[in-house]
Amino acid sequence: MRSTKPVRLLTACIGTSLVLSGCGGANGPQLASAQLVPMQEEPSEEYIIGPLDRLTVHVWRNDELGAEVQVRPDGRITTPLVSDMPAVGKTPTMLAEDIRLQLSQYIEDPIVTVIVNEFAGTFSQQIRVVGATAEPASIPYRANMTLLDAMIAVGGLSEYAAGNRARLIRFNRETGQQQEYALRLADLLRRGESDANVMLRPGDVIIIPESMF
Secondary structure (H helix, E strand, O other): OOOOHHHHHHHHHHHHHHHHHHOOOOOOOEOOEOOOOOOOOOOOOOOOOOOOOEEEEEEOOOHHHOEEEEOOOOOEEEEOOEEEEEOOOOOHHHHHHHHHHHHOOOOOOOOEEEEEEEOOOOHHHEEEEEEOEOOOEEEEOOOOOEHHHHHHHOOOEOOOEOHHHOEEEEEEOOOOEEEEEEOOHHHHHOOOOHHHOEEOOOOOEEEEOEOOO
């Protein structure tokens, strides 16, 4: 009677291969390539103030009520006549309106402007790069930012980085789910393959593992 062990082994291997390919294979789902230089610069979503941002609050014709302040770690600011005003999570326009409402108790029809001088942003507006990179960091997102821009900001890959096994974690606001995408950092940074460059979005997390060999 002929042995069925080789057949069973082959079937198991094929089944395993199919499962892996169904999961996206070794590289996983890919993002669409981005231009190294955007064809057209476009503004991003309106800026949201984050902890440690530096702001200038200007009150027209009432300079003594203005101030240059840094948003505290608790997300609040204090200016003349306005104490512990929540700032994090607001746009500069929203914060200016809230300060205006507070000041209107003391002066008539104040006109308030809030300017962001130094940006840190909320976590939802930062790009975080962790793992085998020269300088892991959180980077404020800017309009039209690409993977190449982020990697330049953190000094590229470390010596032992497995760049083509890197992952991008992105939160989908519509579904409330995290999505994971494969990145080809080694192809982009070490081989100059421009099609490995992709557009980033606020809140993206880039994870770079080390090589096992």
